[in-house]
Amino acid sequence: MGRLMALLILVIPGILATIGIKIMRDALFGVFYPIFFYLGxxxxxxxxxxxxxxxxxxxxxxxxxxxxxxxxxxxxxxxxR
Structure with missing residues (x-):
């Protein structure tokens, strides 16, 4: 059970980092998501x-x-000492 919790603790920030890379890439290529006001x-x-x-x-x-x-x-x- 402890190893499963440690894995979940590492997976959630990994998913956030992956989403961050995708959002940055989309901003560089001009793909705009409506929840943000500007690409910056x-x-x-x-x-x-x-x-x-x-x-x-x-x-x-x-x-x-x-x-x-x-x-x-x-x-x-x-x-x-």
């Missing part, structure tokens, strides 16, 4: 979707690797 707004919202999904997936992978000590010291806080 459409492109900007697609960029937000893409960067949000990508950053969530990257943060999830980085957190998992940091927990398993696979980051070679990157991102760890240095303890003062």
């Amino acid at each position: 707004i459409q492109f900007f919202l697609g960029l937000i979707f893409f960067l949000g999904g990508l950053s969530f997936i990257a943060g999830f992978i980085f957190y998992r690797d940091k927990k398993r000590n696979l980051t070679k010291g990157k991102g760890r806080s240095k303890k003062k």
